[in-house]
Amino acid sequence: xxxxxxxxxxxxxxxxxxxxxxxxxxxxxxxxxxxxxxxxxxxxxxxxxxxxxxxxxxxxxxxxxxxxxxxxxxxxxxxxxxxxxxxxxxxxxxxxxxxxxxxxxxxxxxxxxxxxxxxxxxxxxxxxxxxxxxxxxxxxxxxxxxxxxxxxxxxxxxxxxxxxxxxxxxxxxxxxxxxxxxxxxxxxxxxxxxxxxxxxxxxxxxxxxxxxxxxxxxxxxx
Numbered sequence: 001x002x003x004x005x006x007x008x009x010x011x012x013x014x015x016x017x018x019x020x021x022x023x024x025x026x027x028x029x030x031x032x033x034x035x036x037x038x039x040x041x042x043x044x045x046x047x048x049x050x051x052x053x054x055x056x057x058x059x060x061x062x063x064x065x066x067x068x069x070x071x072x073x074x075x076x077x078x079x080x081x082x083x084x085x086x087x088x089x090x091x092x093x094x095x096x097x098x099x100x101x102x103x104x105x106x107x108x109x110x111x112x113x114x115x116x117x118x119x120x121x122x123x124x125x126x127x128x129x130x131x132x133x134x135x136x137x138x139x140x141x142x143x144x145x146x147x148x149x150x151x152x153x154x155x156x157x158x159x160x161x162x163x164x165x166x167x168x169x170x171x172x173x174x175x176x177x178x179x180x181x182x183x184x185x186x187x188x189x190x191x192x193x194x195x196x197x198x199x200x201x202x203x204x205x206x207x208x209x210x211x212x213x214x215x216x217x218x219x220x221x222x
Contacts, residue, residue, distance in 0.1 A: 001056050002115075007049045014045035014112045017124040021105055024131050030098040040102055041109035044074050048113025071110045078106040101127060149178070149194045149222045150206060155215035156187045164191065167209045188217075 002010075015038055022037030051070035083099065104127055111120040154160055161180075168175035178192040203221060210219045 001053050002049050007046070010045050010049060010112050010115070011042055013117060013120075014041040014109050017041060017108055017112065017120060018105055020124055021101055021127055021131070024128060025098055025101060028131075030095065037102065037105055040078070041105050041112070044071075044078075044106045044109025045113040047071055047074050048110040052114065071113070074106055074110060075103075078103050097131070101131065147194070147196050148203075148206070149192065150210075151220040151222070152189075152191045152193070152210070152213075153217045153219070154189050154191070154213065155217070156182060156184075156189045157215050160189060160215060161191070163213060164193070167213070168193075168195065171205060171209075 018038040018041030019034065022034035025037065026033035048071045052067045054070070055067040104123070108120045108123050111123070152164070165175075167173075173195045175193050175195040178194050179190075180192075181190040182188075183190070206221055210216055
């Protein structure tokens with residue numbers, strides 16, 4: 001069985017590993033940061049050590065006891081916590097990477113709890129490299145991933161929506177029409193469009209196109 005002293009040591013190691021990734025997420029202003037990652041890894045480590053000890057302690061009563069049974073519930077249960085880290089702001093979705101890091105760090109905690117210190121440390125180091133260096137490389141190679149919503153007020157004339165679609169296609173923007181409202185009395189259209197793009201001059205591009213659009217009365221980019 002794992003001694004209480006060894007369990008405390010493993011919890012301390014898990015705390016250090018969770019702090020490394022949690023600190024990186026905190027720097028990125030993510031919803032699950034330093035404290036969340038530390039608490040998660042410590043809990044997973046304790047669950048793993050408890051799972052091992054229970055299987056050994058009651059082996060004579062349950063010879064087919066599975067030391068991984070309790071730990072397996074951590075992997076499936078962490079999905080609920082990860083889902084809470086994913087936030088949606090209109091077309092923007094934030095937190096997917098943080099949710100994945102939470103799930104991965106839960107497994108790191110299980111590894112520490114089982115005594116696999118080196119693989120746990122290696123996984124933490126690799127995860128840190130992915131979060132830090134690949135994030136910088138992605139922005140350098142492709143530019144920032146921008147999510148934009150455009151609200152337009154224009155005259156309800158024949159071909160108005162077709163002219164809008166031509167703009168998105170001309171600049172290879174995968175636009176999604178969120179809503180279209182018609183004011184029949186005033187012959188006006190209110191159109192809300194959202195899309196994602198890595199074009200660094202996206203706002204300037206849209207502004208220039210909108211100023212040339214026939215029948216446009218006003219527009220708002222957010």
